[in-house]
Amino acid sequence: MAKSNEPIWWSLFSAGGMVAAMVLPVLIVITGILVPFGLAGEDPLNFERIHSAVSQKDSVKLVLFIVITLPFFHWAHRFRFTLVDVGLKSVSTLISVLCYGGAIAGTIILVVIFWNI
Amino acid sequence: MSVYHRPVSNIWWLKRKPYILFMIRELTSVFVAGYCIFLLVLVYKLTQGADAYGNFMVALKLPSSVALHLISLAFVLYHTITWFNLTPKILVLYRGEERIHQGLVAGTFYAVWAVISFMVVWLVLGV
Amino acid sequence: MAETMKLEIFRYRPEKEKEPSFQTYKVPFREDWVVLDAINHIKDEIDGTLSYRWSCQMGVCGSCGIMINNVPKLSCAAFLKDYYPDKIRIEPLTGFPVERDLIFEMDDFMTKLTEIQPYIIRKESEEKPLEEGEYLQSPAELAHYKQYSMCINCMLCYAACPVYALDSTFIGPAAIALGQRYNMDSRDQGRDARQEVIASHDGIWECTFVGECSVVCPKDVDPAAAIQRAKVSSTVDWFKDILIPWGKKK
Numbered sequence: 196m197a198k199s200n201e202p203i204w205w206s207l208f209s210a211g212g213m214v215a216a217m218v219l220p221v222l223i224v225i226t227g228i229l230v231p232f233g234l235a236g237e238d239p240l241n242f243e244r245i246h247s248a249v250s251q252k253d254s255v256k257l258v259l260f261i262v263i264t265l266p267f268f269h270w271a272h273r274f275r276f277t278l279v280d281v282g283l284k285s286v287s288t289l290i291s292v293l294c295y296g297g298a299i300a301g302t303i304i305l306v307v308i309f310w311n312i
Numbered sequence: 313m314s315v316y317h318r319p320v321s322n323i324w325w326l327k328r329k330p331y332i333l334f335m336i337r338e339l340t341s342v343f344v345a346g347y348c349i350f351l352l353v354l355v356y357k358l359t360q361g362a363d364a365y366g367n368f369m370v371a372l373k374l375p376s377s378v379a380l381h382l383i384s385l386a387f388v389l390y391h392t393i394t395w396f397n398l399t400p401k402i403l404v405l406y407r408g409e410e411r412i413h414q415g416l417v418a419g420t421f422y423a424v425w426a427v428i429s430f431m432v433v434w435l436v437l438g439v
Numbered sequence: 440m441a442e443t444m445k446l447e448i449f450r451y452r453p454e455k456e457k458e459p460s461f462q463t464y465k466v467p468f469r470e471d472w473v474v475l476d477a478i479n480h481i482k483d484e485i486d487g488t489l490s491y492r493w494s495c496q497m498g499v500c501g502s503c504g505i506m507i508n509n510v511p512k513l514s515c516a517a518f519l520k521d522y523y524p525d526k527i528r529i530e531p532l533t534g535f536p537v538e539r540d541l542i543f544e545m546d547d548f549m550t551k552l553t554e555i556q557p558y559i560i561r562k563e564s565e566e567k568p569l570e571e572g573e574y575l576q577s578p579a580e581l582a583h584y585k586q587y588s589m590c591i592n593c594m595l596c597y598a599a600c601p602v603y604a605l606d607s608t609f610i611g612p613a614a615i616a617l618g619q620r621y622n623m624d625s626r627d628q629g630r631d632a633r634q635e636v637i638a639s640h641d642g643i644w645e646c647t648f649v650g651e652c653s654v655v656c657p658k659d660v661d662p663a664a665a666i667q668r669a670k671v672s673s674t675v676d677w678f679k680d681i682l683i684p685w686g687k688k689k
Contacts, residue, residue, distance in 0.1 A: 199638060199639055199640050199642075199644055200677075201640070201644035202670075202673060202674040202676075202677035202678070203677070205644070205670055205674060206674050206678075211344075212391070212395055213395070215344045215388065215391060215392075215395075216391060216392040216395040216396060216425070217392075217424070217425055217428050218428060218429075218432055219344060219347055219348075219388045219391075219392075220385060220388050220389055220392055220429070221428070221429040221432045221433060222347070222351070222432065222436070223347060223381055223384055223385045223388060224385065225432075225433065225436055225437065226350075226354075226372060226381065227372070227377070227378055227380075227381020227382060227384070227385060228378070228381070228382075229433075229437065230369070230372055231372045231373040231377070231378055235437045236437070238369070239436075239437045239438060240369060240436070240437075242358070242362040242365045242366060243362075244438070245358060245365075246358050246362075246365070249355065249358055250358075259351070259355065262348075262351070263348045263351050263352055263355075264348075266344045266345060266347075266348045267345055267348055269341060269344060269345075270341040270342065270344055270345035270348075271345075273338055273341035274338075274341050274342065274345075276338070276647045277335070277338040277339065277341075277647075279605075280325070280335075280338075280601060280602065280605065280647055281322050281323075281325070282320075282322035282605065284605065284606060301348070301349070301352060304352060305352055305355065308352070308355050308356050308359055309355075311359050312355075312358060312359050314453045315453075315536035315537060315538050315544050316451050316453070316458075316459055316536060316537040317536050317537075318459075318533070318536075318537065320601075320604045320605055324601050324604070324605075325601065327509060328509055328510070330649075330650075330651050330654065331601065331649070331651070334647075334649045334650070334651075338647070398648065398650070398667075401661070401663065401664040401667060402664065402667040402668055402671060404664070404668065406579065406582065406583065408579050409578050409579045409581075409582040410582075411582070
């Protein structure tokens with residue numbers, strides 16, 4: 196039987212799942228509750244502070260890159276199989292291309308944004 | 313002899329509670345990706361200058377934004393809980409003949425989660 | 440008046456009908472009866488044409504698996520009192536073609552079991568002559584695979600697996616768990632041969648970790664965990680191949 200290339204997608208799925216589990220809940224609490232309701236002081240995410248952090252520190256870029264792109268691949272892999280599980284196996288190749296393609300596109304977009312910041 | 317093949321419905325996952333929970337778990341990925349798209353847009357707004365970014369921040373106060381955040385939070389928390397509860401099944405550790413209790417492995421993940429969450433609050437909000 | 444219970448049983452008689460149907464039987468309700476007792480009662484007292492598999496009546500032989508209210512169960516281990524007074528719906532295990540009534544075709548499962556080579560494989564050069572005795576194993580080494588060796592081939596895990604029901608090319612829970620049982624055995628050296636099947640597209644990668652295979656397993660084999668662990672080790676293999684191609688054996 197053919198050697199499978201699934202390990203690459205599965206490891207990205209797993210890494211993304213772990214990152215999402217660890218940091219997304221707190222980030223959602225920050226941007227969805229703490230910041231809009233003013234529970235974290237006056238405009239803690241002000242432009243100057245965030246812009247200088249992202250544009251000047253490569254470590255911040257790296258962390259953001261991991262936090263944003265790995266969960267894209269997590270979604271791509273999981274959603275691909277969700278669609279297969281609801282009976283779309285006949286178009287599974289197209290589904291794979293769209294899902295992983297979407298994750299790759301998101302990654303490229305982020306790289307371009309970082310390039311221009 | 314003719315065997316009978318029972319058809320499988322595409323809504324098999326609605327027929328039993330464990331399958332519904334499985335499907336919800338899989339669909340959390342949509343909210344995971346959705347929130348990451350939000351983060352992507354946030355970073356993009358940084359490149360568009362202080363005004364564009366400021367407007368984006370003001371928009372976070374809209375009821376629709378808060379509602380979307382809360383719905384996403386529910387799904388992403390479900391992802392976190394199911395993820396940490398399933399990980400000890402894969403991460404099987406032994407001390408001699410004794411398997412290290414799955415609850416201990418899961419507990420470690422929850423503890424790390426708590427520490428990371430506090431660190432993120434501290435780093436992002438500067439408080 | 441004695442209490443009774445209704446069993447709605449899947450009937451399929453290929454010589455006289457193209458489509459299966461359900462037939463309802465009324466059986467006496469007894470506290471100490473399992474569903475298999477009730478089905479045996481039907482066979483002996485009500486309708487001798489009903490066909491089903493059973494043997495040991497003590498949860499070891501693995502032949503009496505059926506769907507009870509859509510959940511795969513050993514009929515010798517499911518008590519009537521857990522369902523009383525509701526009607527019980529009984530079908531052959533999901534995911535398999537039906538031969539007659541509750542009897543399903545298990546050829547596919549048998550083929551898959553043999554495909555993963557479920558026996559100890561030694562490299563030719565490392566095969567000990569008989570007079571040198573057994574390959575010894577410590578209790579700690581036994582502990583690593585023992586859980587996966589408890590399988591009784593009842594196929595409940597296949598019936599619980601929607602991935603297998605949707606596409607039977609998937610190797611499936613029990614076969615992969617049994618493969619892992621030998622892969623993790625300290626005496627075995629056949630992992631590379633088994634990986635041909637286990638790490639293929641139809642092997643572990645089809646699994647979406649629904650996890651119901653482990654829930655329904657009467658022997659706590661936990662095939663879902665076996666599959667996920669096989670994904671981890673196969674991924675490690677894959678990266679090793681990419682990063683250190685010269686490290687490839689043979």
